[in-house]
Amino acid sequence: MIRPISNICALTTSMLLATTAAAQDMPGEGVSVHPIKATPVNAWLWNQVVALGLGELGYEINDIREADFPVLHLAVGQGDADFTANNWKPLHDAYYDRAGAEDTMVRMGPITTGAGQGYYIDKATAEEYDIKSLGDLKDPKIAALFDSDGDGRANLAGCNPGWGCETVIEHHLEEFDLRDTVQHDQGSYFAIIADAIARHENGSPILYYTWTPNWVGDVLKPGEDTVQLDVPYSAIPGDPDGSTELEDGSNPGFAMNDIYILANRDFAEANPAAATFMEQVQIPLSDVNAVQVRIRNGEDSAEDFRKQAEDWIADNRGSVDSWLETARAAAK
Numbered sequence: 001m002i003r004p005i006s007n008i009c010a011l012t013t014s015m016l017l018a019t020t021a022a023a024q025d026m027p028g029e030g031v032s033v034h035p036i037k038a039t040p041v042n043a044w045l046w047n048q049v050v051a052l053g054l055g056e057l058g059y060e061i062n063d064i065r066e067a068d069f070p071v072l073h074l075a076v077g078q079g080d081a082d083f084t085a086n087n088w089k090p091l092h093d094a095y096y097d098r099a100g101a102e103d104t105m106v107r108m109g110p111i112t113t114g115a116g117q118g119y120y121i122d123k124a125t126a127e128e129y130d131i132k133s134l135g136d137l138k139d140p141k142i143a144a145l146f147d148s149d150g151d152g153r154a155n156l157a158g159c160n161p162g163w164g165c166e167t168v169i170e171h172h173l174e175e176f177d178l179r180d181t182v183q184h185d186q187g188s189y190f191a192i193i194a195d196a197i198a199r200h201e202n203g204s205p206i207l208y209y210t211w212t213p214n215w216v217g218d219v220l221k222p223g224e225d226t227v228q229l230d231v232p233y234s235a236i237p238g239d240p241d242g243s244t245e246l247e248d249g250s251n252p253g254f255a256m257n258d259i260y261i262l263a264n265r266d267f268a269e270a271n272p273a274a275a276t277f278m279e280q281v282q283i284p285l286s287d288v289n290a291v292q293v294r295i296r297n298g299e300d301s302a303e304d305f306r307k308q309a310e311d312w313i314a315d316n317r318g319s320v321d322s323w324l325e326t327a328r329a330a331a332k
Contacts, residue, residue, distance in 0.1 A: 026058025027273040027331035035064045036072045036081035039160070040189070041300065042213050045291045046085035046111055048309030050261060050281055056324055057273050068162035070095050073262070077104040082267040083278065085111055087260040091164040094238065096262070106268040108279040110258035112288055117165060117211040118252035119156075119229040120220065121146070125205040126227040134253065135176050135232040137207075143181035146207040148199060151183070157196040157208035158184045165254070169209060171237040172253060182207075200225070211254075213288035215296035228252060277327035282319075287312060 033054055037047040051061045067075060069092055075081040077099030087096060087107060099105065119134050125145055126132070137143045137154050146154035159165035166186070173179055185192055193216055196206045200220065210216040220226045231253035236242035245251045261278045268275040291308045299308065313320050 025328060027328060028054060028057040028059030028271065030060075031058075031271060031274075032060045032062060033267075033274070034062050034080075034082045036075050036084045037064050037066055038069055038072055038084070038086040038163075039066050040163075041295050041305075042288060042292055043086050044295075044305040045288055045309055045312065046259065046261075046283060048305055049283060049312060050083065050085050050111075050278060052306075052309055052313060053277050053281065053320060053324065054274055057277060057327055059271075059274060068160075069164055070098070070162060073099040076262050076264050079104075079264050079266060081264070083261060083263040083274075085259070085261045085281075087262045088115065088164060088257045089260055090255050091117075091168075091257050094167075095164070102265075104265055106263045106265050106275065107260045108263060108268075108275065109260040109281070111261055111281050112213070112259040112283050112285055114285050115212055115257040115259060116252065117168075117209070117254035117257070119231075120206075120208055120210060120222065120226040121229060122200055122206050123223075123225060123227050131227075131229070133230045133232060134172065134178070136229075137182050138176065138178055140181055145205045148195075148204070149183075153181055153183045154207050156182055156184050157192045157206070158186050158189075159209055160189050161186055163189075165209060165211065167237050168254060172231060172235060175235040176232055213285050213292055215289070215292035218289070218293050219296070273327045273331035276330035277323055280323040280326060283312070 033051075035047055035051050037043045047064055051064060055061050065081065069086070072081065072084050072086060073092065073095040076084055089107075089110075096105070096107070121131060129142060129145065131142060137146075140152065143154040144152055148155040156169070158169050169184055173182060173184060193208060193210070196208045197219055200206045222228055230251045231244070234242060234244045234251060235253070236244065236255065242255070244253050244255050246256075261281065263275060263278060291312070294308060295304070
């Protein structure tokens with residue numbers, strides 16, 4: 001049977017329209033994406049949500065690699081990775097600048113706002129000895145209250161080498177003349193903080209650094225179990241005129257941070273759908289905190305991390321679909 005030419009043309013046009021529509025729905029088809037994240041577990045939700053969203057746009061998502069903050073910034077800047085959802089501003093500005101800044105990367109978002117950091121002690125010791133500032137630990141007698149290894153110095157449960165907070169803490173110890181009275185305990189943060197929690201449960205004084213979003217604040221509740229210390233004055237590494245003072249007059253010693261997605265500039269410019277999607281993603285701090293509690297309660301496998309992101313997307317399907325629609329339109 002010979003089809004009429006008009007029917008053949010109509011069929012061909014229909015097939016072309018269907019192919020075009022499919023391409024518009026999946027603008028990332030055929031493109032392989034290489035994500036990278038920081039080592040803290042709170043980084044999983046951000047990176048998994050972005051990766052799953054890009055997957056819905058047709059991108060082929062490779063396994064999410066892990067690295068410390070300086071390395072992951074360099075990886076994105078050099079094109080060894082295509083994106084990370086782990087750029088804290090201003091905490092990681094030095095890493096961002098060293099990796100090429102806007103010449104090599106596109107900073108998008110923020111994905112989450114209002115992330116805080118600071119030093120804390122148990123409330124009982126704070127009230128008994130009227131301790132309000134990190135500077136109070138310059139007094140050897142006050143510092144010795146937090147000595148857990150017998151050397152007379154306070155043991156500060158601190159920050160991993162290679163994290164941005166390490167630079168700030170080390171700077172504070174020098175700036176506030178605390179080297180002789182405070183020891184910065186480093187290694188695996190979550191092992192160190194677990195030891196601090198155990199000592200608190202036994203009634204011992206504790207001194208520690210932490211941040212939000214993080215499950216630590218759900219276990220050691222500020223205002224109930226612990227008190228946040230002020231610092232004597234603002235002291236930001238590399239920024240002598242910078243201020244960490246908050247509107248209420250308190251000064252935690254760390255600037256409030258927003259978390260951004262970084263994409264390699266060549267990747268972002270070649271993939272407007274991916275870049276547009278990443279620019280829109282927003283995850284409230286409270287949602288990230290809620291996932292941290294799930295992780296602390298045992299949901300800590302790779303499958304769990306993916307499930308947490310899938311659950312978040314399901315709970316926010318309307319917003320995600322809107323981001324995807326805008327991303328697809330950007331690819332036309």
